Ligand SMILES: Nc1ncnc2c1ncn2[C@@H]1O[C@H](COP(=O)(O)OP(=O)(O)O)[C@@H](O)[C@H]1O
Ligand code: SF4
């Protein structure tokens with residue numbers, strides 16, 4: 001496979017609040033490739049959105065990226081570690097290199113400006129077009145994402161559009177400066193099923209036409225199955241299993257991945273049977289459990305070890321990465337535990 | 343939108359009508375009728391009113407007839423610009439009020455501009471740099487501004503202006519200009535005298551508006567559309583000014599109407615202390631002397647101006663917030 005466009009290693013982002021430090025992202029690794037979709041999946045609060053914002057350098061105060069690297073390969077082959085840039089340097093990457101699509105199209109637009117104004121803003125800033133040319137491009141973009149009567153709609157305010165149209169406009173805005181990486185943070189969560197399918201379709205088409213690298217963030221394994229080429233499963237700020245979508249759906253290795261997969265309905269399931277849910281609740285990020293952070297909820301816990309030692313990220317034979325003692329790291333952990341108690 | 347404006351306009355006219363009834367009730371409040379009071383007033387200063395003259399006056403004002411007839415006659419005269427006679431001053435009410443109403447309006451407007459000019463940047467700064475030293479400092483100064491009565495502030499400023507600069511602060515004109523007819527020099531004199539009283543009057547409202555702006559902006563800064571703006575690569579200042587600040591402006595617009603009566607009633611004591619020729623002190627004097635036509639007229643004028651202010655405030659709000667503009671269709 002070609003080199004990744006974006007390669008993230010050991011990303012750590014923390015919030016320094018008055019009650020203590022929240023380790024929202026605590027060592028995330030992933031690669032994104034041209035023309036491919038990386039699905040990032042995990043329960044709410046596991047750090048998916050913070051990961052996305054970290055990549056763009058727009059984490060809210062009091063949050064800060066405190067470690068790791070985010071290497072972006074630019075169109076000219078130059079490789080830049082986004083983490084080392086100042087905010088001012090980073091600005092020219094936001095939009096033309098990496099763009100974001102958000103979960104709440106209503107709240108993510110300002111209600112005080114027309115959609116043409118909000119789409120055109122980035123175009124004027126990054127491409128140096130004037131008002132008229134920017135508006136023309138905005139209309140073309142609206143047309144591209146399937147907004148009917150784009151020349152009329154461009155002067156509408158966001159509150160005049162339906163939810164599905166708003167998300168299309170949001171995608172048009174994200175694509176306005178021809179980014180090479182698109183991060184879509186739960187782009188369909190707020191939409192009904194039909195609209196959701198249309199938006200996912202649109203993303204697929206755009207990816208095919210433009211070779212976009214997409215990071216698709218979701219808590220829905222169904223969306224992952226439909227969209228992603230590769231998957232990274234997150235739990236409490238860490239990627240616990242990463243691999244191709246086929247392998248992960250066919251032979252999930254991490255107990256958390258297995259639990260997530262059991263909780264999606266299938267066509268074959270008998271009607272009116274209860275879907276299994278994942279036992280226990282997500283711990284608060286303040287008191288992350290010791291040892292494997294999944295151990296209080298894990299059905300396959302290996303006593304003694306999982307409660308005390310953190311499973312390392314292990315590369316498996318089929319090219320996956322898994323953080324679980326069932327798949328490696330056990331001997332080393334036992335040895336160091338024994339060493340510590342001796 | 344047109345329908346909305348028409349509705350608002352009709353509502354405004356209705357309100358003015360109600361205010362006129364209220365003003366008339368105020369005029370009627372003192373015991374006895376107006377002519378009795380007038381005769382008593384005149385006789386106390388040595389002049390006499392003949393019975394025929396008194397009867398004429400009673401006829402003119404419709405005294406002794408039902409309330410609505412009296413009110414109707416009063417309203418009919420007002421429409422022609424006759425607001426009655428001031429007993430205290432023995433001159434038509436319009437003459438007594440004279441320029442004062444315009445000076446009051448001007449002073450309120452100047453105070454409004456000062457309020458905005460201070461509250462907007464300070465409010466933005468305090469919100470963006472929440473919990474910074476400057477934020478705490480502005481908060482402290484703001485609370486002092488709210489707590490200290492503005493006439494006290496006026497006295498303090500007058501004292502220091504005199505001690506430090508030997509300047510006598512007060513009035514809206516210098517002594518030689520006060521009675522002069524209007525001229526370019528007099529206007530310039532007014533402009534020079536305006537800032538200080540405007541500032542003193544503005545401070546209380548400014549402190550409040552800073553708090554409102556800060557709270558609103560803090561709310562808006564947390565909204566997802568701010569993240570969107572940053573994700574587009576906008577500079578931090580542009581992202582903040584274009585989006586959340588714009589959204590936090592609504593209270594400024596809706597404040598216009600509310601600020602006017604606040605400034606007038608709040609300015610009475612300041613006007614007395616600073617010797618400002620506004621309607622506030624006149625209203626107080628008129629009420630004390632039971633000079634009812636004067637008092638009723640001032641109440642009526644202030645009411646009308648507040649209604650007009652509300653209408654302007656609606657227009658500004660529509661301009662600021664497209665949602666309001668579109669809700670109305
Ligand atoms: N502004 C913030 N201040 C403090 N903590 C935050 C903030 N934003 C996110 N977090 C913390 O980061 C964690 C991950 O949040 P997020 O990335 O939004 O989760 P999700 O996977 O649902 O997108 C949350 O548990 C939350 O406690
Ligand atoms: S390391 Fe242990 S507790 Fe953690 S997921 Fe694997 S088996 Fe479960």
Ligand SMILES: [Mg+2]
Nearest residue numbers: 048049185186
């Ligand atoms: Mg999220």
